[in-house]
Amino acid sequence: MSNIILYHGSAERIVTPTFGLGEDRHDYGRGFYLTESDELAKEWAVCRPDETNGWVHKFVLDDTELKILDFQKESVLSWLAELMKHRAAADSKRYRVLSEKFIQKYGISTDGYDVIKGWRANASYFYIAKSFVRDEIDVDILEELLSLGGLGIQYCVKTEKAYEHLSEIDEELRQINFEQYNKKYNERDITARENMKSLIESDRNKVTKVFSTLL
Template sequence: MIKVDCQYKIKEDIEFILESEKINMSELSDRTKISRTTLNEIKKARKTTKEVYEKFYAYIYENRYRINSVKEELIKEKYQKVLFHGSKKGLSEISVLGARDNCDFGKGFYLGETYNQAVAFVCENRDSSIYSFNYVSGGLKIKEFDCSLEWMIAICYYRGTLGAYKDNDKVKRIVGEIENSDIVIAPIADNKMFYIMAQFTDGEINADVALHSLSASKLGMQYIFKTEKALEKLVPIEKYYLCDLEREDFRRLLNERSYEIDTKLKLAKREFKTGLYIEELFV
């Protein structure tokens, strides 16, 4: 278990806005509806309330400052390797036991390559926030997947939909490699994509239809830190506030994406009719 001591960098962000907008504290107070007293307290590095965070970061977002996304670009230039984690209620510590058993690859601490990936998984939660981490992977055992049959089988196993096939030797081999790794790197599969996988395990579509539908839905890669040894390689960088406006924009994008996935599945069913079904793969 690793402690995470990250706070919103609102003091630095206020200074950035003052400089960028060429305004003073009184003008910022008028525009954000945050009192001068509260702004001065923040400048003294004192904590403030969620209401204040919301007012300030909503003002930034309304004025087209995509500060979180730009920070992502800058820290990727500064650090060699950066990952992001979306938390529904905030982090004080991280653990390999933090995830549910039925996550894509079982227990572990899950991160994504980009800020947007992390937001997509927590934008429905009003108390959510995003964290960035620097890491080094030297000396760790890493299992990597691409968008393949093995990847799909692994996720279906951990999400509990393989049924009678979960004790198959092929499945045991894949799971054994995962459980003997410090880090698993694999394509992200959200709930919409898992809906396609479930159709495969239910025998409704063949493997080719499933994989072509999934490969067209590129969400990027996820990193699952499965051991304490791996967690020790993570160094927290920053915590990012998600205002209501930003979360609402992401929800709209996710809705649009769900329509695209439905269309891809329908087209794949027309194009790939000769692939193997699940009962034909485990013979």
């Protein structure tokens, strides 16, 4: 048995992970999203602009007999293709046509996996995705750009079996101060964008192997 300690940041004091719920347009589709980082969960609990305190819920995931797809072990292009399946990086006809081709070429099937693990595509990461789609980023610096974000890895619990292996440690529930952690969330995002912009504008970004040339 292997137990993974995970955290879920939420605006809600009571959270009940339920199979079949969630938004199709989230990074990996429907599911319950968590992180191994307590600090990131605190920031995600108050990342909305409504100035209300949030909550961090602590969970244990028993990964015995669970199939976990780890996008960090796959090509970064496969991760981007998965993101494109659920979230649109642009509204143009060009993107709609090319993204379908990109998914067909680099996408991998997530069928049969109980849990998906990979980068969280929040505002900073989506900035990368949009720039990549516009042919502004060379694929050779993509992974480094993702690491510059410092914005964490998330777990998405997908199947009924995985939900059955997930349990909350009720006594570890904590309330999170909005002012303190929303500030940290925004500072992290600003720093990430600045670091990413510097790399994109540097000579290391050859802009040769770009989105449209990979199809």
